[in-house]
Every structure is written in C-alpha cells, then in structure tokens.
Amino acid sequence: MVLAATGLVAWLVALATLVVTPARAEEAPTGPVTTEPTTEPTTEPLTDAVLRWGVSAEANTAAYNPGTYNFLVAGRIPDPGQGGQQVPESQWQQRVGDVEVEKWDADAAAWRDATWAGLRTDSAGAALRIGTSSNHQLVFAKGTGTLDRAAGTARIAWQGSATVVFYSGLSFFYLSDPVLEVADGRGTVTATLSGFGSAQDDPTRWVAVPPARVSVATLPQVALGTDGFSVDPAYRGVTVDLTAGAQVRTGPHWGAFPQSWVAFMEPLGTAAFWYSSGGAADPSKVAAPLTVAFDADRAVVPTPTVATSTPPKVHNNAPPPPATATARADGPVPASAPTVVAPPPAAAPVADEALLARPATDLRLASGSTPPTTTRGARSWPWWGGGALLLVAAAALVVPPPVRGLR
Numbered sequence: 166m167v168l169a170a171t172g173l174v175a176w177l178v179a180l181a182t183l184v185v186t187p188a189r190a191e192e193a194p195t196g197p198v199t200t201e202p203t204t205e206p207t208t209e210p211l212t213d214a215v216l217r218w219g220v221s222a223e224a225n226t227a228a229y230n231p232g233t234y235n236f237l238v239a240g241r242i243p244d245p246g247q248g249g250q251q252v253p254e255s256q257w258q259q260r261v262g263d264v265e266v267e268k269w270d271a272d273a274a275a276w277r278d279a280t281w282a283g284l285r286t287d288s289a290g291a292a293l294r295i296g297t298s299s300n301h302q303l304v305f306a307k308g309t310g311t312l313d314r315a316a317g318t319a320r321i322a323w324q325g326s327a328t329v330v331f332y333s334g335l336s337f338f339y340l341s342d343p344v345l346e347v348a349d350g351r352g353t354v355t356a357t358l359s360g361f362g363s364a365q366d367d368p369t370r371w372v373a374v375p376p377a378r379v380s381v382a383t384l385p386q387v388a389l390g391t392d393g394f395s396v397d398p399a400y401r402g403v404t405v406d407l408t409a410g411a412q413v414r415t416g417p418h419w420g421a422f423p424q425s426w427v428a429f430m431e432p433l434g435t436a437a438f439w440y441s442s443g444g445a446a447d448p449s450k451v452a453a454p455l456t457v458a459f460d461a462d463r464a465v466v467p468t469p470t471v472a473t474s475t476p477p478k479v480h481n482n483a484p485p486p487p488a489t490a491t492a493r494a495d496g497p498v499p500a501s502a503p504t505v506v507a508p509p510p511a512a513a514p515v516a517d518e519a520l521l522a523r524p525a526t527d528l529r530l531a532s533g534s535t536p537p538t539t540t541r542g543a544r545s546w547p548w549w550g551g552g553a554l555l556l557v558a559a560a561a562l563v564v565p566p567p568v569r570g571l572r
Contacts, residue, residue, distance in 0.1 A: 214308030352384035
C-alpha cells in the first residue's frame, strides 16, 4: 500500500514537470534576438534638374566701345577666325539643345524667351546704358544626378554649352557642362571653359586657348530646400593672385570670381571683368545669384531686383528752375544722353535749406554806384522823425503863448 502511494506521487511530480517547463520556456526565450532593418535609403535620383545663372551684370550691359554690348548666347557661336569681329544676328541663338537664354520682363514680372533686340534694352524696354543690366540668364535643363536631403548632399550634372560675349564679339568664351556638388552646407559649380585670346591694343590678335575645367562659382551657404535653392556665389572679399594687373581691395564691392576662373581669363585678355580693379564698373562685376531646381515641374525661379535705366522721380518742395537757353553743338544727340543744362554764374555754395527758405527779392535798376545796403528800419526812421517835428510846429501855432503881466 505504501509503495503504491509513493509511485503515484512520483508519477504526479513527473507529469507536473513536463507541463510547467515548456510554459516557462515560452515565457522567457533564451538566445540572441534578431530584427530586420527598417531604415530606407534617403538618396533620390534626379533626371530633370534646372540650373539658372546670369553670370554677372557686367555680362549683360552696354560696353564702353560705343554701339557694342555684352550678352549671353545659347550654344557656341562660330569661330570668326580673326579678331575685331562682331557677332551678327544670324549667329545669335536663344535655345540650343537643353540650354537657353531668358530675359526678365518687368511688366509681366516673369522670365521670357530672350530676343536679339532685347539684348540692347533693360527689363522695362528702355535703351541699355553702361552699368544698366539687360537682366538675362542662362538656363541649363535636364540635369541628372542624386540628392540626399538627410545627409545634405547632392551632385547634379548638365550637358550643353553657352557663349558669354563682350563688346558684341570682340572677345568671348564658351561655358560647357556645368556640375554642382553640395556637401556640409557648401557647394561648388565647375564647368569647362574655352575661348580665344584677344587684346585691346591689337585688334588682330586671336589665339585659341585650350579648354580647362575650372571652378565657376563657390556657394558658401547651401540649404537644400524641398524643391531647390537660390544662393549668391562668393565674390565680395574673395582675393585672387594675378600675373598682370592688380586687384583693388577697398570699397563695398571689392572681390573676385574663383581663382581658377580668373586665371583662365588672363590669356583671353578679359581677366579684369572678373575682379575689382578700381574702375566704375566694379559694382557690376559681382557674381549673379545662382538658382537650382530639383525638378522642372517644381521650378525654383529667382525674382531679380531690377534697376532699369529710367531715372528715379525726385520729390521735394523746391520750385522748378527757370528755363535756360543752352548752346548745342552741331550734330545728332544720342537718345539716351541726358539733357545738359548750362550752369548759372559762379556763386558761393549755399546749403539746400537756405535756398528753400530764401524770400523773393526785387531787383531794380540804379544809376551810378551801388548804394550801401541798409535795413528797412534804417531807411524809415527819417520819415517818422520829420512827421513828429511837423506836429510839434502845428501845435505851437494853435496854442497862444502866455501874456506876461496879466494875473
């Protein structure tokens, strides 16, 4: 009986062990735990990026040689084979492949396809003058590459060429196949430059310069936005080393394009267009804003601050000056030349406030020498004194004198 009871207890203990042990194993599994990665790649391909750049205001203005202009051309204009040649209208092109030239229309507040006639006007349609920009830009489309927003990196390449023309063709160079690279909040744009060497003192000089890959623009601060970005390339405060000439490093607009860009321009004879040389054109040499859109359907389009050739209106309370007849030399006067008024006779300078407050003055003819200047009070006192004496005399005649002896 005792043996039977002991066997039953052992059997129950063994059964409990078989039931409880698997349950505990399920509650606390042992061994390493592996999970599948959930991080997705952040790099996205780009197939239709757009690059917009006006180069500089100096590349879009009237040149110092009368009747010539600086302008942009899509594609490569033909090699004229000799110096001193100007680009004819038949060789200028608005679009070649994926490269085109656009002009800012101030009335429509939009970029429009450039025209040959528009190269000679500002955005308001007025005749272009030295220092006034025609507001054109190069547009490179169909850019391909990759973008990683999380890492803040990008690489985009464009295919195609453009021509930057100075003095209507007396000097020009080609800009081809730009590439943008962005990392750590900074960017660079490189491109292949090629062109021809020329000289102001020798119009016949025309020598091909070998192509070179150069830094077109340095972008000091780049924030990769949702659709793209627009940034001012580094220029102000940038120093360059020159084989000839000197960079002026004073004033609000001193600076330069990248060193490799300026070095390429020296054999072309146009290096001074790309750094501050101390001339009146220095403000126009500053690099134009550069804009990149990651997709043409969501284009990032810059809106320039347009300075047209129309003089600003001046509002003040000064009366208009009197009409002045001026002598004019024989011959036609250019339409854009300002009207020149003959200056009045030399006089001591007077502050504007004194001119505005000065009362009207009567001018009278006087014979003989000029009388001394007197005040109004000094001129009127003899009349008052004389009148008082006449009144005293009249009173003496009316009032009889006293008779002595009568009491």
